[in-house]
Amino acid sequence: MTNDTLANQLAGLSVRLLHRLAKNRVPRHFRMGKNRLIQTLLSLSPEQQADLETHLSSLLQAHPRVPQPPKHGKGDKPKHEPNVVSRPALPPQPSVPAKPAISLQALLEGIGVPPPQSFKPDDWQQEAIDRLTTNDVILSVPTGSGKTYVAIEAMRRAIKADRMVIYTSPLKALSNTKLTEFSQTFGADQVGILTGDRRDNPQAPILIMTTEILRNLLYDAASGEIDMRLDTLGLIILDESQFLADRERGVVWEETIIFCPAQARLLLLSASIGNPDEIAAWISSIRSESCHLIQHRNRSVLLRAAYLDPGGKLAPFFRTRDIARGRGFALHPETKRLFANYEEQTLSPRSKR
Amino acid sequence: MPPAIHPVDLLRVLRHQRLTPAIVFLTSRRACDEAIGSFEHRQLPIPPTRSSAITDVLDHMIAEYPSIADHPLIPTVQRYGVAAHHAGHLPSWKIAVEELMRQGCLDAVFATTTLAAGVDFPARTVVITQSSVRKDRDIVELTVNEIQQLAGRGGRRGKDYVGFVVVTPSPYIDLGPIANGLTNHPEPIDSQFVVSYPMVLNLLKAHSIDHIQPILEKSFAQFQLNQRTDAYETKLDDVEAQLETYGQRECADWIAQWQSFSLAKKRRSHHRRKTQHDPPEISAQLAFLTPGRAVELSKDYAIVLRQYRSRGQGAPMLTVIRSSGRIVEYPASAVTAVIDEVIDVTEARRFPWCTPQSLEHAVTTLEQFPARLRRLPIRVDPNGADNPILTETLMDEFPCPTCPSRPACQKDHPQALKLRQEEHRLTKTIHALRTELWHRFQQHIEVLQKFGYLTPACQLTSEGDWARLIRINHSLLITELIRMGAFEGISASLLAGVLASIAHDDDRPASFAGRQQALISTLGQVRKIAHSLSAYEEPPLLRLDVAAIVDRWIAEPTLPWSELIHATTMAEGDIYRLLARTLEYLSQLHGLRSTHPGLADIARDAMDLMRRDVLQELP
Structure with a gap:
């Protein structure tokens, strides 16, 4: 039997039968789709193929072939788009793609450095800063879209009003980075840092610390041992607030928010999370002022995805150029093909040896 | 596991497509270091002008942080414009790498996924090589939040029109979760509220026991529990409304009445099973x-x-x-x-x-x-x-056999009983959800009363008054050790060593040459006490090797950092974190100076001896 006729016969089989054929011949065959199963079966060694053919003929006798009309409905779902297969033996698969997949050139278009622009705050940034004068604010926006700008402007306002600011981060490393950053913005004498065992410039209007340290300060204040000017505290900024869900340390964020002095405003900076509205509702329920939620999912810099084959070939990751949010996804056919090849190579028994 | 593509080839492709600078997230620290090392064998140097720019920045950083002057990776960074950035490095080195990245001197930084939150610098491209990570000896898939955290580093504001996520396979990859993570909405986060001994002591210091419950009710944990409670309450209302439809019967609680009646009937007829x-x-x-x-x-x-x-x-x-x-x-x-x-x-x-x-x-x-x-x-x-005889005998005890509601009761009872049971179940659940935190708090109160930190009236004893200042993990063990006088007259190095072994909760294997008899016996005693407390507090690992490292760092004030590093297989970043954590614990003991002046002095000495060399560079 030639390879082509075998391929045709296999293509006529149902997936169920193909899996039965692949059993004990192809490792992890249950993960494969029809096309990959056929390809893998065709690429077996000659001895195995002879064995396969006898098995196939017996299967064909037991299950006489019923010619099936090609299913057209499938083309609507690009997810099930058949792979673009280079093997000519395979019968052409019906496909009605909604839109042609993007090309690599189109994907890589527009790389470059934009000319320097005068900075203009986005509407949401301005809204956050304005809201902070009266309300608590939660900022849940993607990484790198300018949360720090809001923090800095809010600090500037607080200092102008002669109020103290506490900025907390979950990691000491981040505290150090912020110390450098804020020192450059406000001047070194305006920024202090408190760690477990050290206090640098603790009289400064801006204090950076880890959230644990702030929690301890609030405990001390509650039991009447004030060694801090908590009454002049105007703003508490909790960076990386998604740590609220940290298994070990999350409770510290909760305590901090619960014990936050009533006159101080809270600014929670968080990466994108699923339920910022819930957190806002919670904070509103326990604090005197309502908590204002600002969230969006638009990145300030567009993000695109690509797939890099171990062989060095680059391909678009999705069929579309930009990453669509919350509407499912469709991998680029080229990526699917490359990844299938990769899996095949790494999963074949030869490479396992 | 390293990615399937060779790191040098990876960088070559990225450069060719103008996708640099890039952050390459790898599975392990070792994979990062090996990736950097592999550049030595495959020549892919950067132009000399870039090299000299890197040297300038590095010189500037070295002036500020002398500890990185002899870093073994510096030649590689200068020659190839790539660096590794993970928890095994010193913070000063990580700051230097971040600064190089910010200045645009590097083409690629190889970082571990675990420290995605600590990687606070953007790049044009993020390379993802895995869809699952090792967590506590398990391999778990990355969550949508985590993948977006990684991908979020791609694209620098003001420096890029567009950022990229490049996915390249490694043995730990499946495309589905990554594609899902890139496109899907992030997961909601849940409260992880836990009651701890310091929390109980500090709250009771500031508030009387009657005010605790309202405070606990302010937690996000309770807020989320309340939302679940609300759902149950709607269900409960629904059940109660259904029960209402049965209307008034002769007796007040006809379901219970009928229930006991039919039970009695069953029991009676059990004796005369024959009619059954x-x-x-x-x-x-x-x-x-x-x-x-x-x-x-x-x-x-x-x-x-x-x-x-x-x-x-x-x-x-x-x-x-x-x-x-x-x-x-x-x-x-x-x-x-x-x-x-x-x-x-x-x-x-x-x-x-x-x-x-x-x-x-x-x-x-x-x-x-x-x-x-x-x-x-x-x-x-x-x-x-009913068996007429049976009915007759039950007549004395129950009104049911002659009750006018009887047919209705008999008909409705099975359904009504189900509803009534559902009602009880819901009420119980709601009550449990409402009081869960308070219940946990009370359990902690009982333990603290047992150990004498709280009076039966839930006020702090003199012991509790200082114990509340120990606000770290394993606080019960540490306060108990202090009360037993385990630290009295102890040397500064030994104290720090013991605290280090209590603080260190990483079981990453390491070895350290040279241990002390005193340390071994002290740790043995601590282990015994920790074991006796294990019903109330998870015992710490109490590793001897980490204790020995800290002990040696303090006992030999002239020991240079590099020599300490060479005496152990631990990564220097881990040692740094160990020492920093020990410092934090020591400073808590130092906070007890008004009640335990002797101990506070030893802690002070240990802190002073510890803060030298690398540990002095950063606050």
């Missing part, structure tokens, strides 16, 4: 099948002599006399009809169950019976009529 399983038509007949009753069997008439129960199954049986004069036993079900005719039969206690006269009388009556006799219509209650 009779089909209704049989049990309806039984009352009539008394001695002397004429019945119709399949062929002819007969007169009942006796009614009894079979020994085995307890089935109702009859002894009858047939017209042929034979005395036969039949199951009651063999009776096809009950005849409206009763003759006088005087019963006897043994076979033939009646006097011979009666027997004779019966036979003659049977012979004289006409062909057709009037059948007695028997009303069968489909609900199964």
Whole structure:
């Protein structure tokens, strides 16, 4: 039997039968789709193929072939788009793609450095800063879209009003980075840092610390041992607030928010999370002022995805150029093909040896 | 595991497509270091102008942080413009790498996924090589939040029109989760509220016990529990509304009343099990099948002599006399009809169950019976009529048998009982959710009372008053050690060593040459105490090697950092973090200076001795 006729016969089989054929011949065959199963079966060694053919003929006798009309409905779902297969033996698969997949050139278009622009705050940034004068604010926006700008402007306002600011981060490393950053913005004498065992410039209007340290300060204040000017505290900024869900340390964020002095405003900076509205509702329920939620999912810099084959070939990751949010996804056919090849190579028994 | 593509090839492709600078997230620290090392073998140098720019930045950083001057990776960074950035490095080195990246000097930084939150610098491209990570000895898939955290580093504001996520396979990859992570909405986060001993002590210091519950109710944990409670309450309202529809009955709690009534009925009938399983038509007949009753069997008439129960199954049986004069036993079900005719039969206690006269009388009556006799219509209650005798005995205890609501109760009871049980279950759940945190808090109070940190009235004892200042993990162990005087007269290095072994919770294997007898015996004692407290607090790992590292760092004040590093297999970043954590613990002990001046002084000494060299560079 030639390879082509075998391929045709296999293509006529149902997936169920193909899996039965692949059993004990192809490792992890249950993960494969029809096309990959056929390809893998065709690429077996000659001895195995002879064995396969006898098995196939017996299967064909037991299950006489019923010619099936090609299913057209499938083309609507690009997810099930058949792979673009280079093997000519395979019968052409019906496909009605909604839109042609993007090309690599189109994907890589527009790389470059934009000319320097005068900075203009986005509407949401301005809204956050304005809201902070009266309300608590939660900022849940993607990484790198300018949360720090809001923090800095809010600090500037607080200092102008002669109020103290506490900025907390979950990691000491981040505290150090912020110390450098804020020192450059406000001047070194305006920024202090408190760690477990050290206090640098603790009289400064801006204090950076880890959230644990702030929690301890609030405990001390509650039991009447004030060694801090908590009454002049105007703003508490909790960076990386998604740590609220940290298994070990999350409770510290909760305590901090619960014990936050009533006159101080809270600014929670968080990466994108699923339920910022819930957190806002919670904070509103326990604090005197309502908590204002600002969230969006638009990145300030567009993000695109690509797939890099171990062989060095680059391909678009999705069929579309930009990453669509919350509407499912469709991998680029080229990526699917490359990844299938990769899996095949790494999963074949030869490479396992 | 390294990615399938060689790191040098990866960088070559990225450069070729103008996708640099890039952050490459790899599975392990080792993979990062090996990736950097592999550049030594495959020449891919950067232009000399870039190299000199890197040297300038590095010189500037070295001036600020002298500890990085001899970093072994510096030549590689200068020659190839790549660097590694992970928790195994010193913070100063990581700051230097971040600064190089910010200045645009580097083409690629190889970082571990675990520290994605600590990677606070963007790049044009993010390379993802895995869809799952190792967490506590398990391999778990990256969550949407984590993938977006990684991808979020791609694209620098003001420096890029567009950022990229490049996915390249490694043995730990599946495309589905990554594609899902890039496109899907992030998961909601849940409260991880835990009650700890310091929390209890500090709250009770500031508030009286009556005010604690309202404070706990302010937590996000309670907020989320309340939301679940709300859902249950809607369900409960629904159930209660359904129960309402049954309306008023004679008794106030008819469901419970009927429940106990039917239970009692069941229990009574248990003694006379025989009535239990009779089909209704049989049990309806039984009352009539008394001695002397004429019945119709399949062929002819007969007169009942006796009614009894079979020994085995307890089935109702009859002894009858047939017209042929034979005395036969039949199951009651063999009776096809009950005849409206009763003759006088005087019963006897043994076979033939009646006097011979009666027997004779019966036979003659049977012979004289006409062909057709009037059948007695028997009303069968489909609900199964109660055994009249049983009902009678229950009458004294229950109003139900004569109650006017009885048919309604009997009909509605099964459904109503289900609803009532659901109602109880929901009420219980709601109560549990409402009081869960408070309950956990009370458990901690009990432990603290047992150990004497709290008075029975939940006020802080003098011990509790200082113990609340120890606000770290394993606080109970540490305060107990202090109370036992385990730290009295201890050397500064030994104290730091013990605290380090309590603080260190990483089980990443390491070794350290040179251990001290004093340390071994002290740690042995601490381990015993920790074990005795294990019912109240998870015991720490108490690793000897980490204790020995810290002990040596303090005991030898002239020991340079590099030598400490060489004496152990731990990464220097880990040692740094270990020392920093120990410093934090020591500073908590130092905070006890008003009550434990001796201990606070030792802690102070240890801190002073510890803060040198690398540990002095950063606050």
